[in-house]
Amino acid sequence: MSLALDSAPPRDVGEFRDYVQAGGKVEASDWMPDDYRAGVLKFLEMHANSEFMGAMPEREWIPRAPSLKRKLTLTAKVQDEVGHAQILYSLAEDLGKPRRQMLDDLVNGRSKFHNVFHYPVPTWGDVALIGWLVDGAALVTQHALLEASYAPYARALRRICAEESLHLKHGEALTLELSAGSAEQREMFQGALNRWWEALMHFFGPPTDPARDLLIQYRVKTDDNETLRQRFLGRYVPRIWSLGYTLPDSMLRRLDDGSWEYRQPDWERLKEVVTNHGPESQKRLALRRAFWRRHTAVRELLN
Amino acid sequence: MRHVGTVDAPDIELGLTLARQCFSRRSEADEIWLVDDANVRRFHATEVAGLDKSYREIQSYADLGRRRKLIEANIPNTALSEDQSLSSSGPDLKA
Numbered sequence: 082m083s084l085a086l087d088s089a090p091p092r093d094v095g096e097f098r099d100y101v102q103a104g105g106k107v108e109a110s111d112w113m114p115d116d117y118r119a120g121v122l123k124f125l126e127m128h129a130n131s132e133f134m135g136a137m138p139e140r141e142w143i144p145r146a147p148s149l150k151r152k153l154t155l156t157a158k159v160q161d162e163v164g165h166a167q168i169l170y171s172l173a174e175d176l177g178k179p180r181r182q183m184l185d186d187l188v189n190g191r192s193k194f195h196n197v198f199h200y201p202v203p204t205w206g207d208v209a210l211i212g213w214l215v216d217g218a219a220l221v222t223q224h225a226l227l228e229a230s231y232a233p234y235a236r237a238l239r240r241i242c243a244e245e246s247l248h249l250k251h252g253e254a255l256t257l258e259l260s261a262g263s264a265e266q267r268e269m270f271q272g273a274l275n276r277w278w279e280a281l282m283h284f285f286g287p288p289t290d291p292a293r294d295l296l297i298q299y300r301v302k303t304d305d306n307e308t309l310r311q312r313f314l315g316r317y318v319p320r321i322w323s324l325g326y327t328l329p330d331s332m333l334r335r336l337d338d339g340s341w342e343y344r345q346p347d348w349e350r351l352k353e354v355v356t357n358h359g360p361e362s363q364k365r366l367a368l369r370r371a372f373w374r375r376h377t378a379v380r381e382l383l384n
Numbered sequence: 385m386r387h388v389g390t391v392d393a394p395d396i397e398l399g400l401t402l403a404r405q406c407f408s409r410r411s412e413a414d415e416i417w418l419v420d421d422a423n424v425r426r427f428h429a430t431e432v433a434g435l436d437k438s439y440r441e442i443q444s445y446a447d448l449g450r451r452r453k454l455i456e457a458n459i460p461n462t463a464l465s466e467d468q469s470l471s472s473s474g475p476d477l478k479a
Contacts, residue, residue, distance in 0.1 A: 154439040250445035257448060261455045324452070325459040 101230035101300045108232050109175040120295050121231050122176040129169035130187050130194040136162040137365045138202045138211065147205060154251055155208070161244045168237050175233065181380070188370040190357045195219075196283050199359025200276075206269035209259055210277055212252020214317060218284045220245050221313045230300040260324050267325075274321065275329050282330075282343065283351040285310040314341040385417070396420070 090100050092112045107113055136159045143159065146152040174180045186192040197215050202208060223242050229235045259266040288307040296302040304312075314333075318341065321328060332344040353359070357366065388407045393399035399418050408416060438444040 150439065157437075157440055247440065247442060247445075250442060250448065251439070253448050253452075254445055257451045257455060261451070261458075320452070323456045323459075325456075 098298065102298075104300075105230065106232040106235075107230055109172075116295060117299050118176055120299065121234070121301055122173055122178055124296060124301065125169055125173040125176070125234065126178065126183055127193055127195070129166050129173055129183065130192055131198060132162050132169060133166035133187070134194040134198045134365060134369070136166070137368070138198060138200070138361075139208070141202060142205070142208050145205075146208075151255075158212075158248050158251065161248065165241050165244070168241070172233050172237055184373065188366060188373045190363075190366055193355050193357075196351055196354045196359065197277075197280050198365070199354050199357075199362045200280055201361050204269050204273060205255075206259060206266075206271075206273035207277070209252060209255035209270060210273040212248055213256045214252070214277065214281055215284075216245055216249045216252055217317055218281060218313050220249055221309050221316070222285070225304045225309060226302065228300075228303050234301070256324075260326075271326050274326055278329050279346055279350070280354075281313075282310070282346040283348075283354070285313065287348045287351070311341055314343070315339070385415075388413075390421070391418075 088105070090097050090105060090107050090111050090113065094114045097114055097117070101107065107117070139155055139159050139162070143152060143155050146155055170180050170183060173183060183192070187194070197211075197218075202211065220242065223238055223245060227235055227238050227242065229238070256270065259270045286306040289305055291297045291305040294302065294305060297305060315335075318328065318333065318335075330344050332342060334342050336342055354362070357363065389403075391399050391402040391406060393402050396418055400416065403416050403418060407413065
């Protein structure tokens, strides 16, 4: 038996689409249609940006964590998130956009990161909620990406999902601790739920038509936005309710067919937030920008 | 991927031939990766005594289901007795 080359994607847009839809994988050095490359690159860049900016709200609580153990765990979580950003920027760079350009675009507000990282974190209850529900939402999305046709991303996601699962467990532990605590602790978590519910409903994006979603056509994403949101609701709303909390949507309920009905979020508001007009967007970008500028000399030295 | 052995060869092409002969006679490998020994750096994990990093381990969160059930069973009365208190972030987490 000779060590033949791995089967590579066909060099024709139509055949390529059939190849990936049948489960074929694509490596960084394979031929790929221009819109596949551009679409995957943009997706990776947004994911990397989100991990990088996502570390910031958590970071704010490291000096304020209520115990040493929580401080250490939060620090470990921030380390993991920045590590994910490193991995994802590397993957994006392999598709043709220099890392320096991506970071420059990010800190100067030219690119995007996920809505949930544009919001303030005023209480420890918010930290618990982020670890449980925001990471829970992210895991719903990332788990669905494990079958992505772009193989380097699928491989990286195995590690990323494993570490995110740990963050989720920690978030759940914090939530349970508050939920079994004093009335004040429970009210704190309830307050966080009231403040974060819109952002969580926004997280998966507005319902879209899978036939017109390029990344679904190319089997990078396997599920559309509404499917993912329904999965999140089915997994977490019963648990939130059974802990005795309420959610600020009187229309939220499970229908007989198992699907969830809810009040449509304000999708214009989501657009505002992800174009860097959220409550904390400018402040966090400014901090990143300050570090970016301060380290210019180091970058030039390494160039 | 695992390390299966070493071959002695003057260049990578002969190294590949020898590796296939020695380690893939029955097509055991889908892929063979060869690295010149000069390019391999070996590192050994070191034990640091006294540093508890259990918060990085999934096992230390194994009791979440049990804790949740206890809380749900106590709703709406959440005033738990000393024995049942789950508020500490100490030994409870390692159950």
